[in-house]
Amino acid sequence: MLDFYPLENDQYTRINQFFGNLKEGHLTTTRCKRCAKLLWPPRIVCPKCLSDELEWVDLGTKGELYAFTEMRLGAPLGFVQDLPFCIGIVKIAGLLISTRIDNAKYDELKIGDKLDLKIVELEDGRAFYRFRKL
Numbered sequence: 001m002l003d004f005y006p007l008e009n010d011q012y013t014r015i016n017q018f019f020g021n022l023k024e025g026h027l028t029t030t031r032c033k034r035c036a037k038l039l040w041p042p043r044i045v046c047p048k049c050l051s052d053e054l055e056w057v058d059l060g061t062k063g064e065l066y067a068f069t070e071m072r073l074g075a076p077l078g079f080v081q082d083l084p085f086c087i088g089i090v091k092i093a094g095l096l097i098s099t100r101i102d103n104a105k106y107d108e109l110k111i112g113d114k115l116d117l118k119i120v121e122l123e124d125g126r127a128f129y130r131f132r133k134l
């Protein structure tokens with residue numbers, strides 16, 4: 001994966017709490033305190049009303065498969081050794097989130113499958129999210 005900057009650091013991004021929450025096992029995003037819009041990805045300003053008064057919201061761990069495909073070629077640098085793998089869109093807390101899907105091959109997935117959050121710790125100590133088939 002091309003990774004020129006340690007973007008999870010609070011020196012580089014004001015959504016660094018997202019990554020800190022992931023390390024603690026929570027997939028979170030921001031919600032606008034003024035208009036209550038749930039934002040994905042996490043933001044520092046609400047695109048609907050331009051308020052910067054946002055709060056962190058835990059999205060839970062249970063999602064539903066909304067769309068999916070299998071990546072067979074052209075994976076980003078750092079993922080080539082994992083080919084083939086499934087990617088898709090998961091519906092969680094009313095949001096549609098793109099994600100990698102573990103624990104299932106393409107032929108084993110169907111729209112509506114129940115998926116569970118999976119936190120992946122990278123070798124350098126950072127964390128990211130995926131989902132896995134139950």
Ligand SMILES: [Zn+2]
Binds near residue numbers: 033035037
């Ligand atoms: Zn708003």
